[in-house]
Amino acid sequence: MRVSDIGEFALIDRLAKIVSSEHPSVLVGIGDDTAVLEGGGEMLLLATVDAQVETVHFLREAITPQQLGRRALAVNLSDIAAMGGRGSVALVSLVLPRETEVAWLEHLYQGLREEAERWGVVVVGGNMARAPEHAVIDVCVLGWISRDELLLRAGARPGDLVLVTGTLGEAAAGLRLLQRADQAPASTVLLARLLTPTPRLPEAAVIAKSKRATAMIDLSDGLSSDLLHICQESRVGVRLWAERLPVTAAVQEVAHQCGETALDLALGGGEDFELCFTAPADTAETLARTVYDETGTPVTIIGEVLPQAAGHTLVLPGGEETVLKAKGWEHFKRNL
Template identity: 40%
Template structure:
C-alpha cells in the first residue's frame, strides 16, 4: 500500500492515534486542533504545530516572504482559537537553501513578528538548517486555557445549530485567480485572504469563555472535510443548508472562475481559517451579541442530527443537493 492510497488521515489513524493516551496529563492528543495537557486541576497547555512546505503549501511566485511569515503564525493561532484558548508562545524550525538572499529570512521573520505581536505571542527560539529542496517552515505554538473552557471536536449533540464565522471560499478562490493570472484591484481582497488569513482568536476565546460552543474546529481543509471531523468524533450527523453558507460580494463576482458549481470553493476549498462550531439553539442570541461586539458575521448554516457520520447538503427548500466527491484538502 502506498501513502496516497492510505491518505493523510488514514495514516494518522493507523500509526499515531494512540500517541499520548497512556499519560494521565494528556487530556487530548491527536484528533483535535491542538493537544491539551493538564497543568494542575484547573488549567492546561494547548500545543499545536503546522508545516508550510514550498511547492506544497505555497510558491514564491504567489506570495512574499513577509506574507508567508504572517501566514505561518496565523495558521497556528487559528488552531489555538479553535480550542477556545489564549496563544502565548511559539518556536520556529526553518530550512532554507543557502542560495536565498538574507533579505528573504529577514522579511519572513518580520512577517511572523507582525502577526504574533497582534496577539502578544512571544517567540522563544527554534532551529535553522540548510535545504536542498526549497523552503520548509514549521511552527509550534503553545497556548493556555482553563480546563473547563477548552472546546473539543467531540461535543456536538443532536439539535445543536452549526455556525461559521466570516465568509467561506475566499482563500481558495483567491488562489485560483492567482494561478489564472487574474491579480487585479477587484480580485485583490480574495487573493489577500489566501496570502494573509485572519485567525479568529477573539471569537474562539469568547465562545470558550462563555461555554457556548459544544464543539469547534478551524476550517483549514474545507467546510465539508472539517465538519466531517466533528461528526466522526461526536458520533453524530449533520444537515447543511447550502444557501445559508455566507459568501462575500467579491466571491459572488468571481466564482465563475472556480468551475460550474459556484459553491465549490466554499464547500471544499480550504484555507479559510474561519471557525466552524456547534451550539445549542437557545444560545443564538448570545452568539449574535458576540458577532455584533466583534463586528464579525457569525452565520447558522445547518443543524446536527442523530444519524452518526451522515452529512447531507440541502437547498433553502430542503431538497438534497449533490456535492459529488468534494471532501476538502488532504495530503498524498
C-alpha cells in the same frame, strides 16, 4: 504501500497507534486541532504544529516573505483558536536550501514578528537544517485555555445548530485568482484572505467564555471536511443548508469565471480559517449576536446536528437533499 495510497487521515490513524498519547497529563492527544495538556492548575496547555512547505503551501513568486511569515504563525494560531484558547509562545523550525537569501529570511521574520505582536505571542526559539531543494517553515505554538472553557471537536449533540464565523470560499477564490495572475483591484480582499489569513482568536474567546458552544473546529481543509470531523468525533449526523452559507458576491463572481459554483468553493475550498461550531438551538442565535457585538465578525447559522443514524446531508438551494461529502484538502492526494 505508499502514503499516497492511503491518504493523510488513514496515515494519522496508523501512526497514532504506534505512539499512543495516553498519559495522565494528556487530556487530548492526536486527532484534534491541538493537543491539550494538564498545565498544573486551572489552565490547560495547548500545543500545535503546522508547516508551510514551498511548492505545496506557497510559491515564492506568489507570496512575499513578510506575508509568508505572518501566514506561518496565523495558521497555527487558528488551531489554538479552534479550542477557544489564546497563543503564548512560538518555536520556528527552518529547513532551507543553501541558496536561500538572508534578506528573504529577515523579511519572513519581520512578518512573523508582526503577527506575533498582533496576538501577544513571543517567538522563543527554533531550529535550522539544510534542505536539498525547497524551503520548509515549520512553526509550533503553545497556548493556554481555562479548563472550563475548552472546546473540542467532540461534544456536538442532536438538536444543536451549526454556526460559522465570517464568510466562506474567499481564500479558495483568492487561489483561483493567483493561478490566473488576475490583478483586478477587487481581488485584493480575496488574495489577503489566502496569503495573510486572520486567526479568529477574539471570536474564539467570546465563544469559549459564553460556555454555550458544544464543539468547535477551525476551517483549514474546507467546511465539508472539517464539519465532518466534528460529526465523526461527536458521533452525530448533520444537515447543512447550502442557501445559508455565507458567501460574498466576489466569491460568486470568481466561481462563475472559473466554471465552478460558489457552493464548491465554500464547501471544499479550504484555508478560510473561520471557526465552525455547534450550540444548542435555544442559545445559538444569542451566541451569534454576542460574537458579532463583541468582535464585529458576523456569525451565521448554517445547519443542524442530527442523530448519527440520520447521516450527513446537504440541502441544495432548490430543496433537494444530497449526501454531504468531504471535499476539502487532503495531503498526499493533491497539491497546488
